[in-house]
Amino acid sequence: MMGHRKQGVIRLLGILFAVVSILIVIGCKQGAVSEKPPIHFNPNMDSQERYDAQAASRFFADGMVNRMPVKGTVALSEGYEDTEFYFGKTADGKVLKKAPVPFTAEVLKRGQKRFNIYCAPCHGRTGNAKGIVVNRGFLPPPDFHTDKVRNYPDGHIFDVISNGFRNMPSYKHQIPVADRWKIVAYVRALQRSQNASAQDVPEEKRAKLALEK
Numbered sequence: 001m002m003g004h005r006k007q008g009v010i011r012l013l014g015i016l017f018a019v020v021s022i023l024i025v026i027g028c029k030q031g032a033v034s035e036k037p038p039i040h041f042n043p044n045m046d047s048q049e050r051y052d053a054q055a056a057s058r059f060f061a062d063g064m065v066n067r068m069p070v071k072g073t074v075a076l077s078e079g080y081e082d083t084e085f086y087f088g089k090t091a092d093g094k095v096l097k098k099a100p101v102p103f104t105a106e107v108l109k110r111g112q113k114r115f116n117i118y119c120a121p122c123h124g125r126t127g128n129a130k131g132i133v134v135n136r137g138f139l140p141p142p143d144f145h146t147d148k149v150r151n152y153p154d155g156h157i158f159d160v161i162s163n164g165f166r167n168m169p170s171y172k173h174q175i176p177v178a179d180r181w182k183i184v185a186y187v188r189a190l191q192r193s194q195n196a197s198a199q200d201v202p203e204e205k206r207a208k209l210a211l212e213k
Contacts (some may be wrong), residue, residue, distance in 0.1 A: 051065040052065070053065065053066065054066060082100075084096055084100045084155075085100050085101075085177065085181075086177055087159075087162075088154070088155035088156070088158035088159050088162070089155055089159075095153045095155040095156050095159065096153060096154055096155030096158075097153045097154065097155065098153075098154055099154040099155075099158070099181050099184050099185060100181070101178075101181045101182070101185070103185040103188065103189070107181075107182050107185050108182070108185055108186055108189050110179065110182045111179075111182035111183045111184070111185045111186030111187075111189075112186050112189075114175060114179045114182060114183050114186075115183050115186045115187070118171055118174065118175060118183075119183065121133045122134060122138065122140075122141050122168070123141050123144065126190060126193075126194065127143070127144030127145060127187065127190040127191070127194075128143055128144070128145065129141050129142060129143040129144075139167055141167070141168065144187060144190055144191055145190075145191060145194045145195065149191075150191050150195070154184050154188070157184045157187060158180055158181060158184050161175065161180045161183060161184070162180060
């Protein structure tokens with residue numbers, strides 16, 4: 001009985017030793033140059049049924065893989081000649097001081113909606129850098145009502161929205177160009193609201209405000 005058990009243990013140790021030896025050999029071969037293709041258990045993403053550029057084709061009548069673009073196709077590098085609108089910079093790369101769009105009531109209303117969706121969680125609805133995300137421990141962004149931020153050119157604010165800055169990510173994929181400028185307009189309105197003077201109040205309303213005081 002004991003002999004059979006001892007033989008079983010020895011056999012088990014032998015198998016274990018063989019497995020470990022195989023793993024060591026496999027491990028040593030990792031990183032070695034080989035002309036054999038790697039083993040892929042799910043090759044769908046590696047071996048796609050596609051054509052290579054400039055290759056021949058038996059599908060198209062002219063035998064060519066490359067096709068002419070569909071009528072009306074615009075390349076990514078084209079259509080952005082208006083650098084002021086699309087990039088917030090002049091043709092020679094200088095940041096725009098003033099936005100290339102008028103700050104109308106309609107623009108401000110749209111800017112407010114986009115601001116409250118994308119910006120307020122961090123910057124706060126008044127731009128005081130006390131949004132809900134900050135209240136939960138996130139690093140606070142700049143306060144819009146400091147002299148430094150008030151003196152930023154409109155193009156700089158547009159660029160920050162587009163490309164991000166420090167902890168702030170880029171929002172160019174979430175926010176269209178036109179809406180970015182509307183957010184810039186609304187930021188200026190917020191800054192004006194927190195730093196307004198009597199001269200900013202329409203003349204016909206000043207008397208009413210004086211009476212209310």
